Amino acid sequence: MSKINKIAVFTSGGDAPGMNPCIRAVVRTGIYYGLKVAGIRQGYQGMIENNIVDMDNHSVSNILQLGGTILKTARCLEFKTPEGMQKAYDNLKKNKIDALVGIGGDGTFTGLERFSSKFDIPVIGVPGTIDNDLYGSDYTLGFDTATNTVIEAIDKIRDTAESHARLFFVEVMGRDAGCIALRAGIAGGAEAIMLPEKDTSIKDLIATLAAGAAKNKTSGIVIVAEGDKNGGAFNVAKRVKEVFNFYDTKVTILGHLQRGGSPSSFDRILGSRMGFAAVKALIAGEHRKTVGLRGNEIVLTDIVEALNGHEFKLEDDLMEMSTILA
Template sequence: MRPNIKNIAVLTSGGDAPGMNACIRAVVRTGIYNGINMFGVLQGYQGLITNNIIPMDARSVSNIIHMGGTILKTARCLEFKTDEGMALAYENLKAHNIDALVVIGGDGTFTGARRFAQKHGVHVIGVPGTIDNDLYGSDFTLGYDTAMNTVIEAIDKIRDTADAHDRLFFVEVMGRDSGCIALRSAVACGAEAVLLPEKETSIDDLVKQLGAGAVTKKTSSIVIVSEGHKQGGAYDIAKHVKEKFDHYDTKVTILGHLQRGGSPSSFDRILASRLGYAAVNELLKGSSEMMVGLRGNEIALTSLDEALTEHNFKLESDLLEMTHVLSI
């Protein structure tokens, strides 16, 4: 049965990602277009517990589609993991007569949303917002394309100075559990090597690969390191490589939170708008405990259970092979 939904709230939780504001805009305006009263929850699940909930109208989301970050703010909330915290959050929702939630975030956000829905019967739809692109059920997550563009621009500039000084640069990118950013940026930037959480690469293997390039008179090299690689971060790996391979002057750059910020790309703005629009429409149809995602340029639904349990999907085998073939 289609639920009698009259009031919907939207929140952002976990790490911020470019495109979150564009999604908030789409959620709010789609709800208002359908005669729904819209609310925003400030500071994610923390805002549910502290009752930091505000009404939103169409003008509340004017001129934000191009902005990075999130106007609703975000925070990690340990209290929401407790039964008492969830109960308080539910009471605050009831006080505002809120019938349903749109939650924008990653796996931690969806874990909380799923438990909240199952424990208190709240209608919930998730929108995948994470630069890591590591949620099952969507080919792309909000912020991933923008983060990739940021990484590629930075590495292109690093390549210029690496060439000028015959240097070996280790560039660390985000991705504690997922190598999506590292792998694709390696192909896009012509990196000589890439180290991924999903793939075992020893220091000896890396040294051998760099040595082959030196033999063919490569004057500089770029190694992209995903922050979750088992051998450690870029500084640790650079130190070990330097001990065995001193052909180049070795430098390290950690891009860090630079990857999270900035104006969202056109792709992320459109994706955010499509997913926000779909999230509200799915709630009005009666869907709950589902994630809206993009598969083959079509909007598709995935249960939160499946999105979370199938978390680690395989990286593209052709891209993995290309990092070796095209770096000779």
């Protein structure tokens, strides 16, 4: 492998708090070690459209605390075609870019894997998604911030829940992964949690709520992951209401506010460490790897292993606690 002189960083897929600290770390670490650094805007789309800018230390001043991603992100179908990939590669060459750091989720990693199979360019993936559903890292960028955002919402709803006798349904992100729902549900003291991974029937839910009512609970909060089989918070609320007439029911759909917000300390540190490690890995000659946090250490995982691996991040003790502590 030839020496790396210039690297590029991009973000792709859903944005997540912590991406900006990671971009900053890539840029500043690269420059510190004598590399040139470019930023590719709008992910793979920007690679194809040559939307690429050179970055220096000042380019990433004052972005540590910003939500979202200053490089923006986009979905890009064209990159899935050989022609799209070729255009992207030509643009990288034109910009003298020798290596890539891509920050994103599953789709981003798939893109990196395919691209680096086809073209001789070192790539490192950084797990950035609020869903925490990637293999190779205990935590993904944005998950901690998103969970804090959800519990702040739950805390507010609980204020009013305590004042009235009411049942609240809060829909949180997670089409396939219940990580946010489970953690936020426990951290928010939810009476029940509906996860995509677990088939909770409306009947079971009502049994849980009835047990609470029997213990004189006069209000309650139910967390519903958007991927729950019953079809979202509005549907769950409606069906509970039909049977369980005791409570007034109210629905909150948090939606994309879960993606935003200034990254938490955890996500800023994680993003900084991962960006720092990604550049060091490229300098050390690593290729086709993803960066991850294991315990308190940064580790590398082969990108194919990361794509094929499955980690069940609904820890057993958390699943148990979710019913015992409520």
